[in-house]
Amino acid sequence: MIKLKLISILFLLSSGMWASEWQWSVQVKSLVSSETNDYPRAFLWVPTGCRQLKAVVVGNHNMLEEGIFEHSIFRKEMSRLNVGIVWITPGLGPEWDVDKTSGWYQRILDQLAAVSGYDELGKVPVIPVGHSAYATFPWSFAAWNPDKTLAVISLKGDAPRTPLTGYGRKNTDWGQRTIHGIPALMVMSEYEWWEDRITPALKFIENHPEACISFLADVERGHFDVSESLIRYLCLFITKAVKYRITNKDVALKSLDPRKGWLAERWWPACTTRNIPASWESYAGDKSQAFWYFDREMAEATETYYLQSRGREPGRFLGFKVKGQLVDYKPASHDNFRLPFVPEPDGITFKVRAVQTDSSRNVRIVDGQEPLLERICGPVKQLDDTTFQLSFYRMGTKNGKRSGEIWLLASLPGTKRRKGVVQQARMVIPVGNTLGKPQTIIFDSLPDCSEQVRRISLMARSDHQLPVSFYVLEGPAYIEANRLHITKIPPRTAFPVKVTVVAWQYGNAADSIRSAHEVTRSFYIHKVQNNANK
Template structure:
């Protein structure tokens, strides 16, 4: 037993090392080399067709799998996380992100969901040059309102689903869907042999939410379903530690299920995973001790129907280490401060800071502090000395320093009245040996456009890049004299200090590659007021050198 817990402690140290080193590297505007319009659907959020974005690792010659997420909240940040992409690059896996979502639940009984999916995949197979996308195995990933989508997708496409990831999360066929919509009737469908990961945050943990997963495993013993309590975290956040666990799960799924080699122009024959050849690990029990030690399926001493599944010893011990970091520690709480005043909590969204811009009309401050108490929670008996770190969960902002953020519109654009001005923050304290980690979300609504004041227009000259150039100075201007901002909507490029730089192009890419650049000027909401300019797009194409 001592040896097992020494190994658990080692896993925990490694997870903390990852936490300290990666999160600061996340970009608010990561590269997505291709985009396509999904014409089969019209979204109620935009009254327009959704747009899907494709990222293929720059070193990838053949796509062996695709992780597909829709636009709810955490999917974007996880897909753009540097460590997540590094892991996928090693595996030869691509990513697709769709905004607005095609179908949060993925009701496979509605023909439009399947039609939209096929249109999206086939379009990317054509425009990217990676024709194998038509057949590549898929890992659906979804959060909250989109957390049932991965299970339902797998049930409707079992031969193509490599693995399933539901993050803060729904159980398969749950009656407590994050979307509030019922799951489709599976009939005689099942997810036997497909590894699934059900992640639920400690601060959102409800027995009623894990009960459907336990019931499903009992009714379908050939379904390998893993549980992970995201100990020390809640519903609205993701972390380096969680991304590290997802990376391990995806890598093990690929190793277990993909053949050594396979054709690019036909479906891949995935190998089924037998749960009885894996390990079992006790599920999260708050501060109570585990009822049984992790063990192989045959040797597990606890209730096998109640336990979570794991691929192997490494994954089982990593699960236990995740729990060990929080068990027995005291809670601590975080609040938000703005303009020197502690903000009042505001239900589901946590806190609602206001957008109070500085002189540039874009930058604003946001602070945090430890709290003594939170409504509905036991009073805190102090707090750690750990620094509270605020990061962006989603929305059009970038972090400037510890307490300063700046509006930075991106590929989401300006036409989504629900999401284009919807900014979510996460404040986190890592805690210490006495206090467990704490997280607190906040939601800020920013005006998508400034409508009052003097009008302005942007002049954005065409972008002309010669074959030899890998960078170019962007020269858009506003007749107001205010500086113009930019973002890459899609294409293998990035922008730094008003310069566009081409990024590495995947080796099997189809030429020419389209790059779409958007210039925008936000204006000012204070005197002298200035209206937002209409954004202007310029498109250019990269030809083979």
């Protein structure tokens, strides 16, 4: 009973760490995505108390970007720094088109500046962030936009100018471009470790001593996950970039001199002793095997990150059970486990259990610790520690690559003696039920309202009497129990503000009812007029 209560507490804590509000969006009409055969959409979030943006984080829809950008810790820190966030789905493509890509991103920022009222958005410095296939994008953005790039964050993918791009093809030739003086962070996880990925970073520093390249080994973690510890580290890195590079909103970004920063030794697998981090001039270790950091706090935060894992032994393994059966382990595939979609009678709820196994992943073992299971990405919400439910959201139901793909993560924290362990799994669902009786949603239009309105009841029905669900595509709002909750609106917002709500019904294959076409309704929030100023 105590164990079950602990699992429930951990679930509630983890599930409460995610936000989903994006106040504005624009279509990116510069290209048509191969994932949807439609224009991508760029979403903007601005801190609700922000009067002047200092910078903006920009990322595409790969995997980890979304979870980081919506995490409550990340949003809290970006609020403190007055930094906005832009997320683009589907992504604009991981390869850098030397003739087009810079213009695409600038037009997105200019469009979002116009619709939001934060007209500085097109001018403030950018922090490009990319994971895996998109991990090359931040380096390319900085090389083509050095005066506009505040910092670079490449997550679990690439070194600058690497021959091993995350997207698997030839890297873009930079020509004579450089990223000198721009703080940049490369992250690679312990459980995806590949020495050939870190070597190009060290070689780049050797060839470009003016470059400010930091590195973090995400110990006891994998390629497909982002921990709270990593999010806090990223927040510290961004905080330092704002502190050291933005001196005045009307002055150019300050170029950093790596010789005025600190050095810390690169991470090594099975490392037992490390050189002490120190200022660049005082560092006693081999500088060719060290990375740059802003200052003492950043270097020591990196060492502390590594310290948690030192001396622990590996050797724990995780698997998954569906309907009481262990799912086959596929070591050669990037997902390792392909979970079957076996829904409950409602057609959208399903159960998955994470378990400890032996090294074969075919035999369950029990040692007193229960793995935690959580969402990585995809159209799903978690109801309890083993129960999930399809939950489509602003990505929509028409993305052939992503609307039908759910990624889950099992994890066990480390102990005094044993390393923590993580394991990803993928579930493919039908993008929609296409066989059986057709279904239609009736969803009336939504009237405009004033900024003083806080909640709006949503009512829609299916002609098969099945429950209809909703999601917010854009606007300062979220949905809870079929009620639309209007959130606090940032102070410089351009009114009226558009809110778009989408109704969906997945149907039920067991009852031979097709998925309904989504129904979209938009309305506007109007500013309350001050009578004294009329």
